[in-house]
Amino acid sequence: MxxxxxxxxxxxxxxxxxxxxxxxxxxxxxxxxxxxxxxxxxxxxxxxxxxxxxxxxxxxxxxxxxxxxxxxxxxxxxxxxxxxxxxxxxxxxxxxxxxxxxxxxxxxxxxxxxxxxxxxxxxATPIATRVIGEIDLAPIVRARPELVEDGNVRIAGMRLSPDDSHVAILLPSQEIDYPDQLWLYRVADRKLTPVTPRPDAAAKHSPEAVSAITSLAWRGGTLFAIASLWNDGSDGLDGPQAYYAATIAVGRRLRDKPAEVEGQWESVTGGLVYREDEFPDDLDAVQSLRGNEGWLVWTANRGHGTVDLHIRTRKPLGAPHLVIWGGWELAQFLFDDARSRLIYPADTGIAQFDMATRTERRIAGTGREDQPYAVSADSGTLIWATRNRCGEEYLAVREPDAPERFCLAAMTGQ
Structure with a gap:
């Protein structure tokens, strides 16, 4: 100081x-x-x-x-x-x-x-939360034991449906840097079901096997997905596309791209068109990039396991502002593009950052080393991973063998 x-x-x-x-x-x-x-x-x-x-x-x-x-x-x-x-x-x-x-x-x-x-x-008064529940991943553990490490299943990402009633759960491929399977979770009764088939584990993949989930979309309680197929000679991403739809009761492959969700597809990796002159930083250091019409948001790899998160205005082009410094966990920051807000793991718990005012608010009920996974479109519901009990917060370092939990909470103190 x-x-x-x-x-x-x-x-x-x-x-x-x-x-x-x-x-x-x-x-x-x-x-x-x-x-x-x-x-x-x-x-x-x-x-x-x-x-x-x-x-x-x-x-x-x-x-x-x-x-x-x-x-x-x-x-x-x-x-x-x-x-x-x-x-x-x-x-x-x-x-x-x-x-x-x-x-x-x-x-x-x-x-x-x-x-x-x-x-x-x-x-800034912390954002109050009310715990809704914990996502039980036992069905995924049984179906995909190869993704279990130290008793915890690896997750590539999660997305909340627009009405917060369902969660899309993306599972990571062990071959390429993309998710290779999609599951659907219903919050009301905690049911969990696969949307796309289990990946092909054969050394030579079937041409019809899913290699990567590239996009998803919602329509009520139905989750739609676009997947790339291995095909002959595919690298996992340049194969033909397949389309899937699922409710919690049943999933199916579709013959054609579903017209009912046209214009609503969301890329599982994000995506942004930008100009190189918008970056004062070395583009080679950029790890995660997001943005909207008014803002650019990115993380930069500084070596030795350190990452920092920056923002800058686009119109007019402003000076970069260091939001937070930390480790690789920052690469999974969440970006609420409609409200120009960030959600990221901070030293004192998960935090929400208002880009316009540069105000950080701690989210109550989360602790140090907790990791955000999804936030609803209205910023009313949060999913995060913790080794505490859901809703418990403290600054102590977690026990390394504590089980990981995925929690849902309503952010009632917005």
Missing amino acids: ALSGAASPSTAQPAPSVTVPASFDCGKATRAVDRFICANAALRWQDLALSRSYRAVLDSLTGPARAALVAQQRDWVGERDRRCAADRSFAELNDPASWVHDQAYDCLMVVYLDRRQTLGDRA
Whole structure:
């Protein structure tokens, strides 16, 4: 936080990986704790994220309340330094082989996360949720045991029907980077049924076997899908197309492309037309790209397992804004293009981000390391994966052998 930093020039080494800045000028940092923060991208992100929440709360206050917050934050900075750095030198703190380094790093992460949640909830009231239930994937586990790892089934993606009554569940191919089977789940009675056939496991695929699910569409309680077939010589995506439709009671392959959902198809991978001059970033680093007429949203791979999420306006073309920094889990962010909102896994739980106001709101009932999978068209229903019980939130790291659950909740506090 800027409240902690000295502003005088120094001989401090410049911080690496400047794509994640701290809230203060690392080039002018002289104190050991500030230099240690600058030397670690994760700590720089914590400092920047906290400063945003602090500034949002501060800007909403006047008079004595504002002065009180400034005093509280100065006290917090002092307590942070006393608990996590004490009188240790930068060399002691930054020695990766030392227990002092690990203790200081872990301490700073804990105190930052705690303060971020406190100030974040003051800056923007968390979105209240009401748990609807948990999706039981046992039928998929029995049908596709090859997708089960450590007791959990791998999922390529999920989509909610427009009326929130059904969920489309996409299962990942083990051969190409696309889903290869689609299932339908009905929320009311928790029934689950396949829409498309089980993939062909033979070394030489049948020409009529499904290789990839490419698009889906809804009409009431019926889920439609477009699939590519292996065909002879196909790479999995350039084969002929097949069309499927299913209700929870029955599924079938169609003879022709269904006219009743024309214009309603949704690509399972998204898709966006953009110009290269809309990216100041190296296009080779871009991992996930979304957008609408007003905004571009993308994640960039920064190496060493780190990913950051950015936005920028398209009309007029604005400067990129770093929304959040983290790991590979950010590649599965959700984009509500109608309302220009993002939903992503944050350090303090799943968060909703309003792109126009740059306001982040924590979604109550979710915790750290939870992963969003789908949000309804009206942003009223959320599906997410957790190793907690559905609706439970805390900042502790999950037990690695805890079972993964897929939860549905109504976001009642929009």
